[in-house]
Amino acid sequence: MAKAATATARSGRESSISKLARFFPDATPVRIPVRLTHLANPGNGFSENTVIEFGTSREVLFSSNLPLEFADMLRLQNSDGTLDTEACVVALQYNGTRTVVAARFKRAVTNWIVKQ
16 A cells, blocks of 8 residues: 655755845855854964855855854965955854854955856
8 A cells, every 4th residue: 555755855945055145146156165264363263164155256155153243354265275365244144053154355356256
């Protein structure tokens, strides 16, 4: 005898970072590993590795375990040094243990994201 069953597709749910990205119409999905440092306390171990999930020419969106707040200054560095810049937190969305963050570059960063 057959039983009816339902399953929820994981891809059907929109992630918290995707929801935040809707507020940035030019956001492009990317996967760029970076070292994130909270500049208020750079010597106190407030840094972590994370992945930029979305980006625009001026903003990056990622998730973090750091205790970040609106207007905090951050440093973002990738492993090969092609991205090493400061950014300011412009949006936060708390999601359980991790925080989804949007940060705007302090200065123009050329050619960090290329749209085709």
